[in-house]
Amino acid sequence: MLIQYLKFITILLMGYFYINIGIKHFTEPEWFLQIMPPYLPYHIELVYISGFFEILLGVLLLFNKTRKIASFGLILLLIAVFPANIYLAQTNGSAMGISPMIAWGRLPFQSLFIIIAYWHSNVKIILNKNVSSPVFWNDLYINGNTKWDIGRVTPIVSNYLKNIKHSIGKVCVLGCGNGYDAMEFARYKNDVYAVDFSEKAIRNLKDKSIENDLSINLVKDDIFNLDNQYLEYFDLIFEYTCFCAIDPKRRVEYFDLAYKILNNNGILFGIFIPLDKKSKDGPPYRVSLKEINKIIKGKFEIIDSYFSKLSIDKRKNSEKVLILKKIV
Numbered sequence: 346m347l348i349q350y351l352k353f354i355t356i357l358l359m360g361y362f363y364i365n366i367g368i369k370h371f372t373e374p375e376w377f378l379q380i381m382p383p384y385l386p387y388h389i390e391l392v393y394i395s396g397f398f399e400i401l402l403g404v405l406l407l408f409n410k411t412r413k414i415a416s417f418g419l420i421l422l423l424i425a426v427f428p429a430n431i432y433l434a435q436t437n438g439s440a441m442g443i444s445p446m447i448a449w450g451r452l453p454f455q456s457l458f459i460i461i462a463y464w465h466s467n468v469k470i471i472l473n474k475n476v477s478s479p480v481f482w483n484d485l486y487i488n489g490n491t492k493w494d495i496g497r498v499t500p501i502v503s504n505y506l507k508n509i510k511h512s513i514g515k516v517c518v519l520g521c522g523n524g525y526d527a528m529e530f531a532r533y534k535n536d537v538y539a540v541d542f543s544e545k546a547i548r549n550l551k552d553k554s555i556e557n558d559l560s561i562n563l564v565k566d567d568i569f570n571l572d573n574q575y576l577e578y579f580d581l582i583f584e585y586t587c588f589c590a591i592d593p594k595r596r597v598e599y600f601d602l603a604y605k606i607l608n609n610n611g612i613l614f615g616i617f618i619p620l621d622k623k624s625k626d627g628p629p630y631r632v633s634l635k636e637i638n639k640i641i642k643g644k645f646e647i648i649d650s651y652f653s654k655l656s657i658d659k660r661k662n663s664e665k666v667l668i669l670k671k672i673v
């Protein structure tokens with residue numbers, strides 16, 4: 346988290362720095378002409394061109410969508426203007442009337458600026474970090490910032506469905522995201538309700554379900570509203586990385602909701618992750634089986650609980666399958 350803030354602040358500072366210096370190329374060009382190596386032609390033109398790119402790249406650095414291109418552009422620009430710094434050092438600073446120590450001491454800073462530009466290249470600044478708001482999640486989908494998405498059906502789910510062979514009935518996938526798991530439930534002829542409040546995620550799933558000729562009920566809504574319409578409705582709820590995505594203060598509410606929307610024989614099939622996270626930050630917020638056991642007491646009975654060998658490599662031992670049956 347601290348690193349994120351540091352990056353946010355240094356992006357603003359560097360953006361301001363490049364725009365400011367860029368403007369100076371136009372208002373005080375003589376300052377830059379002093380360090381233009383004599384072997385280069387078109388001195389004034391080069392001052393204006395480099396100033397133009399400093400302003401442009403400084404502005405582009407401030408936006409998530411253009412930050413990557415700005416970072417690599419700045420790296421090229423810093424390399425391109427490096428001869429001016431070398432020339433200043435070669436004159437022992439006299440080209441600008443500064444001391445030899447400062448003239449030579451400036452050189453390593455150019456590499457520091459290059460490192461900072463690279464460090465900024467993959468930063469996405471998210472100002473609205475309200476995980477209970479669809480805007481927060483929708484922006485992540487729009488910016489392609491979906492590190493949780495494994496891009497295919499979870500092997501634990503395909504194996505579960507392969508083994509039970511028959512249709513389960515009405516299945517609710519909470520926080521379905523791009524919906525690979527929801528589509529797998531639909532392939533096994535279940536009546537699937539894929540719920541997510543991100544418009545982009547639901548649109549992605551709609552496109553893919555049409556492409557794959559699968560019928561899925563797409564519910565673009567907050568999961569916490571489901572009890573208005575789906576009381577005791579579902580045979581099974583599937584949970585994967587939704588529980589760790591909601592505000593941890595809402596975890597009791599989450600299981601209350603699950604309880605209400607399941608019918609009396611209902612099952613909550615969940616893969617709970619991340620169990621091994623040290624920091625409190627999120628999403629994903631860390632998950633503890635002790636906490637889950639405490640919350641579900643009197644509402645759900647654990648009928649199975651296991652670490653699966655089918656977990657993808659980087660999630661092995663950090664996720665646990667829990668099969669919970671509603672207590673009536």
Ligand SMILES: C[S@@+](CC[C@H](N)C(=O)[O-])C[C@H]1O[C@@H](n2cnc3c(N)ncnc32)[C@H](O)[C@@H]1O
Nearest residue numbers: 482493520521522541542543567568585586590
């Ligand atoms: C970490 S992603 C997981 C997506 C998907 N389950 C997967 O494994 O790829 C969490 C998803 O839950 C959705 N979500 C979070 N809180 C929600 C809420 N209160 N109501 C509906 N969807 C929610 C987000 O939009 C996001 O798509």
